[in-house]
């Protein structure tokens with residue numbers, strides 16, 4: 001069970017999907033941060049979580065399989081620091097656009 005901290009809140013998301021030929025409908029707790037993930041990235045293909053279910057955020061861990069969602073795939077061309085949205089409100093996902101400041 002996730003716990004609310006100063007920089008996160010927990011919200012319920014409804015899920016309805018099938019996995020291994022079994023239908024699943026229910027709710028899951030999803031961490032909603034109030035700040036971005038600041039990551040130093042080396043060049044290469046990065047897969048960032050889009051569904052909110054990954055246990056390795058901001059990266060995809062495959063938890064989205066069966067939900068109909070897909071990870072954000074980003075090619076990082078040179079080493080740099082990036083801000084990845086943690087609140088889910090950015091209009092330029094997976095990157096932070098400052099929308100978390102309105103939460």
Ligand code: FES
Pocket residue numbers: 033034035036037084085086087088089090095096097098099100101
């Ligand atoms: S964390 Fe900054 S817009 Fe979501």
